[in-house]
Amino acid sequence: MKYSPGLHILSEFTSNQTHLLFNSDQFRALFDQLIVANQLDKVGEVYHDFENGGFTAVVCLTESHMSIHTWPEYKLATFDVFLSNYKRNNSDKVKRIYQSVLSFFDGVEMQKNEIVR
Amino acid sequence: MKYSPGLHILSEFTSNQTHLLFNSDQFRALFDQLIVANQLDKVGEVYHDFENGGFTAVVCLTESHMSIHTWPEYKLATFDVFLSNYKRNNSDKVKRIYQSVLSFFDGVEMQKNEIVR
Numbered sequence: 244m245k246y247s248p249g250l251h252i253l254s255e256f257t258s259n260q261t262h263l264l265f266n267s268d269q270f271r272a273l274f275d276q277l278i279v280a281n282q283l284d285k286v287g288e289v290y291h292d293f294e295n296g297g298f299t300a301v302v303c304l305t306e307s308h309m310s311i312h313t314w315p316e317y318k319l320a321t322f323d324v325f326l327s328n329y330k331r332n333n334s335d336k337v338k339r340i341y342q343s344v345l346s347f348f349d350g351v352e353m354q355k356n357e358i359v360r
Numbered sequence: 361m362k363y364s365p366g367l368h369i370l371s372e373f374t375s376n377q378t379h380l381l382f383n384s385d386q387f388r389a390l391f392d393q394l395i396v397a398n399q400l401d402k403v404g405e406v407y408h409d410f411e412n413g414g415f416t417a418v419v420c421l422t423e424s425h426m427s428i429h430t431w432p433e434y435k436l437a438t439f440d441v442f443l444s445n446y447k448r449n450n451s452d453k454v455k456r457i458y459q460s461v462l463s464f465f466d467g468v469e470m471q472k473n474e475i476v477r
Contacts, residue, residue, distance in 0.1 A: 287406030303406035
């Protein structure tokens with residue numbers, strides 16, 4: 244029996260909201276809000292703020308994971324969201340979450356990949 | 361100034377080593393060994409074993425992240441490794457880590473994407 248895990252969106256975007264790229268405080272609230280709004284099930288998370296600015300975060304979900312890495316000095320971030328379809332098709336949620344993150348940063352997309360895994 | 365974060369490999373593979381896909385115990389040792397061998401800097405990790413088998417794990421690195429999700433009932437796993445080039449070019453390490461993971465599971469690659477972010 245074949246099983247197709249689900250949709251993974253990977254993006255690189257620039258943002259002039261360097262205060263939002265600088266540390267994870269405000270972004271963390273957004274991630275938590277997206278998890279609740281999309282009825283996802285968080286099983287753990289790691290947030291790491293770099294001394295000179297920028298942060299890296301991964302959130303582990305029963306549905307897979309989300310991650311972000313920021314470089315405020317380059318006004319740049321990379322973002323990933325991958326939700327598996329184990330219990331239901333989550334592709335629309337993947338797209339909505341990505342759009343919410345891009346909007347939050349008022350981001351300009353440099354590259355986006357949508358991979359059906 | 362333009363900055364290109366680095367190489368991200370995403371893979372789906374099958375494996376007949378269902379005991380290795382079933383829980384994270386043995387895989388965790390491999391991840392830790394790869395982090396040391398490749399002189400990466402772990403800042404946090406999440407391992408979650410599902411009651412009925414399968415696990416999901418993300419490791420957060422100052423260099424970005426690695427993740428794995430397994431479905432032993434489908435003999436399937438999805439694996440990601442993304443290392444940024446902030447201090448040095450890590451593309452070779454990304455490729456080596458991926459090959460080590462595939463070998464560990466004696467995996468057969470179903471799909472692989474290499475994205476230069």
